[in-house]
């Protein structure tokens with residue numbers, strides 16, 4: 001009998017796992033809580049169709065599984081623009097230092113935005129196979145068939161694969177019967193990569209920084225910006241700057257935060273920085289399908305418990321698998337780790 005597999009989450013892990021299993025002849029359904037695909041991959045179409053990355057962006061030559069997947073899906077990539085002056089603000093009392101960025105280990109971006117990877121995988125499914133706006137709330141393993149309960153529907157499957165970050169999984173889904181306290185307590189203490197990140201992008205009509213031989217690369221201990229980069233397209237026809245804000249700035253109002261970011265950009269890049277066409281920001285700690293309120297009181301170190309062996313076995317009589325970036329033993333938290341864990345799980349299911 002054809003095995004019916006339901007995958008929870010339509011981020012990179014869910015879509016890639018579904019893509020591989022469907023190719024092998026399994027019947028696949030993917031349930032996604034958000035009203036969009038991609039999870040922590042989110043390429044926003046901003047002013048003048050300029051694409052800015054509010055989630056995953058960069059990778060390197062060490063990310064061999066990602067490079068192989070891009071080749072398999074016939075997606076191209078290009079080098080992150082780093083030419084020209086870069087600034088480092090070490091102390092608030094001292095002027096910014098001009099620094100040299102080594103060019104021997106470049107990072108890359110996917111042509112057409114990281115979301116091109118999500119779109120390419122999604123093309124492989126028909127409209128009944130990926131269902132958006134379905135927040136899974138309960139998994140019931142009492143019968144031979146697994147019942148997957150969302151806000152207003154009950155789905156059934158032979159096998160369920162979760163691709164939710166483990167902490168979110170155990171804090172937002174009820175299991176019948178309950179999962180072991182060991183699995184629950186480790187999952188709860190498993191760090192979700194970038195769960196507290198704030199990402200900001202500004203789109204410009206002209207790349208004024210490049211005209212002054214400034215790369216757009218900024219590092220700062222002063223803040224609010226901690227790291228910023230040029231995010232113009234590969235063809236150099238659309239122009240943007242994009243990067244990370246210190247996560248403590250989530251406490252400010254959106255207006256106050258923006259004022260502080262603009263004041264830092266003006267200080268470093270001059271008043272042309274204020275002539276932006278559009279401004280985008282995502283505060284990932286407020287994204288309830290990445291980090292929920294239950295996780296706020298539990299302190300975890302970056303990558304804590306990532307790739308823990310407890311995520312490897314199948315549970316509930318081989319009917320439940322836990323996958324996703326944070327379960328990977330190799331580059332956990334990154335796209336590379338996501339692909340590694342998906343590939344590994346598919347091999348396990350075939351066996």
Ligand SMILES: Cc1cc2nc3c(=O)[nH]c(=O)nc-3n(C[C@H](O)[C@H](O)[C@H](O)COP(=O)(O)OP(=O)(O)OC[C@H]3O[C@@H](n4cnc5c(N)ncnc54)[C@H](O)[C@@H]3O)c2cc1C
Pocket residue numbers: 008009010011012013014031032033034037038039040041054055056057058059134135136137163164165168172173193194195197199284289290323324325326333334335336338
């Ligand atoms: C700001 C930021 C910057 C990043 N930068 C980089 C980078 O430069 N390079 C890099 O390699 N990686 C980066 N990453 C990490 C990268 O995005 C992740 O490794 C990868 O996208 C994880 O994919 P995933 O499918 O495992 O998890 P997710 O993308 O988190 O997917 C899980 C999915 O499950 C869904 N979901 C949650 N709850 C439910 C529910 N109850 N029912 C149904 N669905 C549910 C979510 O909506 C989501 O779509 C970054 C991440 C962020 C947030």
